[in-house]
Amino acid sequence: MNRNVTRRELLSTGGTVAAGLTMNTLLREARAAEANERLTIGVIGCGGMGRYNMDCMQRTGQCDVAAVCDIDRQQAERTAARSAELAGGHTPEIVPHYQRILDRKDIDIVIIATPDHWHAIQFLNACAAGKDIYCEKPCCHNIREGRRMVDATKKYGRVVQIGTLQRSQQHFQEARDFIQQGKLGKITMTHTYTYENESPQGMGNAPDSEPPSGVDYNEWLGPAPLRPFNSRRFHGSWRWYFDYAAGMVGDWNVHLQDIIQWVMRTPYPVSVNTEGGHYVLEDDRDTSDTMQTVYDFGSYVQTFSMRKASGKPWYVPGGHGMDFYGTNGMLHLSRSGWRIEGDEVNWSDRDNHELRTPNFEAKGRTVYEPHVQDFIDCVRTRKTTIAPIEEHYPIVVACHLANVSYLAKHKIFWDREKELCFKDRKLTVLDQEANEYLGREYRKGYELPEV
Known part of the structure; x- marks a missing residue:
């Protein structure tokens, strides 16, 4: 009889579930050990994905938002208000230009969630400014930009996660x-x-x-x-x-x-x-x-x-x-x-x-949280993320x-x-x-x- 098998039966020789449980346990231990080491975020692009990525990072309990930037003041204010709600009242600075975020020495991470045609310029400048980057997909407007982004990541030694979150989902793995x-x-x-x-x-x-x-x-x-x-x-x-x-x-x-x-x-x-x-x-x-x-x-x-x-x-x-x-x-x-x-x-x-x-x-x-957590963990360990730009290119x-x-x-x-x-x-x-x-x-x- 050709019945459907269970997930456990199907994967029994691969060790996938057991490996996933081990990984999750290690992540929980790492988070507990590093709970007091907070990272500071700047948000570049405050539309739906920029706001949601920020939200996920703040809800890890390991990140604070210092500044947000958008060409639409209303979107920036909405994002700053959401951050303040999650942070118990602290409102991040609203800045008119993304370079102000890159100039701040206290910011560790930038979220780039602008329209595609802006990604490469902001990404390259962020690398040069020593920021680690969570960049929405696709990383670039065209192929030439993507090559330069890969080169900049290598030159400046940055940790990069592209927002292709399906890699972090259990059933895709x-x-x-x-x-x-x-x-x-x-x-x-x-x-x-x-x-x-x-x-x-x-x-x-x-x-x-x-x-x-x-x-x-x-x-x-x-x-x-x-x-x-x-x-x-x-x-x-x-x-x-x-x-x-x-x-x-x-x-x-x-x-x-x-x-x-x-x-x-x-x-x-x-x-x-x-x-x-x-x-x-x-x-x-x-x-x-x-x-x-x-x-x-x-x-x-x-x-x-x-x-x-x-x-x-x-x-x-x-x-x-x-x-x-x-x-x-x-x-x-x-x-x-x-x-x-x-x-x-x-x-x-x-x-x-x-x-x-x-x-x-x-x-x-x-679920977006595992993808965000992988990025945060790699920022600390300087290991390669699950969706690095070298593989995304x-x-x-x-x-x-x-x-x-x-x-x-x-x-x-x-x-x-x-x-x-x-x-x-x-x-x-x-x-x-x-x-x-x-x-x-x-x-x-x-x-x-x-x-």
Whole structure:
């Protein structure tokens, strides 16, 4: 009988649960021993993720917030008030420019949770100022920025955690261990997907207008091109414009791509080909509402499917997830849990239902605190975090290359040593058109710092 096995049975040879318990015990002991050694935080970017990351760090009982910064005074005040509530009344300083946070010698950690187009400049300056960094994903607006951020981290010896929190979730680690122990067999294909239905209006359209009171719009634009203020290109929807972000492939797929490459231990794709467009939604975004990307990672193929204007497929619940296809079966993984569907040992014998790996299903949940705690612990020990920028960089390379192929309108081949696009698999003919999308032009006064 092909019953579903339990988590304990499935992982019995891997030691995953026992290892997790040991790790948690050690973390609790470390926290108790270091309870009086408090770290001081500066928050750069006070939107939802900046405020929530700060909240998680304060609730560890090991951190104090000294200053917060945002180009929107209202967001900064809201974040300062939340910090004061958690700290029993102490209100952090509100500063108009992030450099004021970097100049303070008492600040150990900075949280960078600004829009993507600001990450690299603030990150590089924070490294030079001797701060350890918790940076929201994706780490960079483009590939050239990401390389410089990796170099700065190494040069200045900083501890960095990228906010790809799924690495710190127990059920993602269990699925990783199952695959890396070879229990799914040889994997030849993976698939990531995001879908929702925003048709027909999408995010809608709005006329240009004056910026809201208390907003330094010029500073919000920073390195991006100067444009009139438009509410659609601001809070909540800026990520759908290439001036500031990478669309859905840099928003949600960076989380999914991270797990694929982490589990498969593959740093860079060999080739990338994207098809798609802005087909349905009646708004002015310049990123796509439909996208299909095919990656060749050398030993397996990966596809990424993104739909903003059509509903869910029948076989997977939820608006995001990933699948691993091995010779023993399929493993489906998302934030809500993971499951295995084993293949029959003999497909030609319809009466024999023996499976190559047992069916299994377990629930999971998303919690941010373990990811934050890992960062705090590594700040103290100077060890490498679970999501360091050195490992995140190949992930964002893959994500950004999906858009490079989309914008260049053809398949590209990636040279991981030269970090350039080529037109052929042998890497003999440079792809000048694609390489134009590896960086950006920076507005005067907001150039990318040198390392």
